[in-house]
Amino acid sequence: MPGTIQSIERAAAVLQFLGAVREPVALGDLAQALGLAKPTVHGIVRTLVGVGFVEQDAETGRYAVGEALAHLGDALDVHLLRSRASAWADGLAAHTGLEVELGVLTGRSVELLHHVFRPDGSPQRLRIGERQPLHATAVGLTLLAFSPTAARPRDLELTSYTPATTTRPLDLTRAVQQTARRGWALVDGTFRPGLASIAAPIRHHAGVGVGALGVVGPRERVLTPSGGPAAGLVEAIVTAADAVSDRLQERL
């Protein structure tokens, strides 16, 4: 077996041992069982405690498999995401006076997981569950840029919704790269004429993008006359998206 890495093999052996024993194990017993020196095993378990794969009992000092490892394969539940994002989405709508959307990736489109009305008393329709194109919306561009499982621009069908819709794969690739670089996406009339939108990623473990939070509104409310984002808007959206990301790390 070429190129095996000894420290990873040993870490795996520690995890397998802890996983096989029902009770928390003392460091000395662990070292003895694995036939390794205590300082070596200590270094390994401290590293594993640091990433949450191993937990140390505060009273006895013994080690056991950590909760993070048990749930490593679980994807983030989207409704948990909505629940954690709800207060921040409301705050964003209240402070910007704009409609707020939270989208997740579903197949090759955006699915609106959450929607907060524009707070102006006008009649509006709740759009939770609605599908939107990835290439024509700010939430979609954000998901393309930050979600590791999103389709590549050249594999998408680039339907034109307005004269401003990006329909060339190369242009879309550039827009996605720009979004990844600056950490937020902006579209101007690419999905519905006269409407502009700005969105930022919500990230889970290891920075993986699990959703995108954004505002939508008339171009004169979202953009400056020169087409840039209105003052303070990007900061408000990124702050809210980052706050939701932080809340995802909290215990259930």
Next chain:
Amino acid sequence: MSPARTSAPTHVAAIDQGTTSTRCLVFDRRGRMIAVAQHEHRQHYPRPGWAEHDAAEIWTNTLRVLPEALDQAGLQPGDLAAVGIANQRETTVVWDRATGHPVAPAITWQDTRSSGVVESLNASSSAGLFREVCGLAPAGYFAAPRLRWLLDHVPGLQRRARLGEIAFGTIETWLIWNLTGGPDKGVHVTDVTNASRTMLMDIRSLDWDQRLLDALDIPREVLPEIRPNAQVYGSCAVGLPGVPIGGAFGDQQAALFGQACFAAGEAKCTYGTGAFLLMNTGAQITASSHGLISTVAHALEGQPTTYATEGSIAVAGALVQWFRDSLEMIRSAPEIETLARRVDDNGGCYIVPAFAGLFAPRWQPDARGVVVGLTSYVTRAHLARAVLEATAWQTAEVVDAMAADTGIGFTGLKVDGGMTANHLLMQYVADVLDLPVERPLMSESVSLGAAYAAGLAVDFWPDLDVLRDNWSRAARWDPTMSEGVRRRERSGWDRAVERTLGWVVDDV
């Protein structure tokens, strides 16, 4: 970023003293929350059926959250026009006026120890008097039986009560007394909504009723003075030095006010562990023939008292928690929506969560919960649907009872609370009620109601119209269910409820 202290106040604070935690929230003139600080307190269950809080711990936590919320907001006490209080209702505190120490643990609204007091009341001739004067059928749920229990069980307390050495209050009274100086000139007051849950207040005159006090042998000397919801009771000596305390509210009435349900016929439902549906009935006190409670909605200085009718659902979010913790079907409460969405309907399965009997509008203490309609077709996803539908049908039962009692037809329902993040549930509530359901952008209705009262008292806000304009719709669910499906599902629910009745029997 904070304005200089010499400028006019720009914000209002609210203290939300709840069952599990104490919070301080800061709001701007448009009713937008800009900061929140929170500390939880311990729950004590010394015996089965007993549930206590340490009032001193709650006061200490209050003193912690006030500066923390101000820090977060970048404000000084002088930037606050006023502070208002919303509190867990019916929780009973008795303390020594000289030392400021509670004489016993606070007996919370969940505590059932006073059932004996209530039984003897109901057996006596005075039960009808209570219903007539305070609008409540005697129940262990209210504060006065707990006060009676304390007077009976704390040595020497009845005598000391007569001598005026001790003070009684619900939580807002305890906090106001402490904030205004405690043993050193503390103001001993309650508000009409909290007082309306003691069983001692005449719901018409809004004063303590001597006949009710006599029936429970409660010395008048222990009672706080009853005040309107929006009025400056005093200024903070500690916590927020110099800031006027401008209002207090029981939490559910605070939510009704925070949701801007100022006019007769307007109603809100708060979905938490339980659910509380309150409808403003204007000047009308509704005698319920359907198991609802008449209560004060709000009283503002110089204006006629506004009343409400209230329906309590004991188990709403608690059923989701049970599904998560006891059945281990899901890892977090929001995941129930993911599970429920795997199927299109309940598969013929219904769950009625009569865990402690049926509450409003049926009040059947001998009922217990059922899961019915099981076939080999039913999966845990169908059970998840049935869990959510139970909350919607219980809401529908209370709405029907209210419409029957008041003669006021609902035109819609305003909702708040944690469960409103569940889109599937809110759509189902709209479907079974056949009414639009609306969620406000300011989801902290309880705290907002307390802040509104305090702000009105100091003219930070001029009138109710301005507050109504602050209300803004964040979401609206319109009914989509066909009449045929609604009738069929209602019939299924009704038959499931019948199967809960009479389950508890004496040992055979």
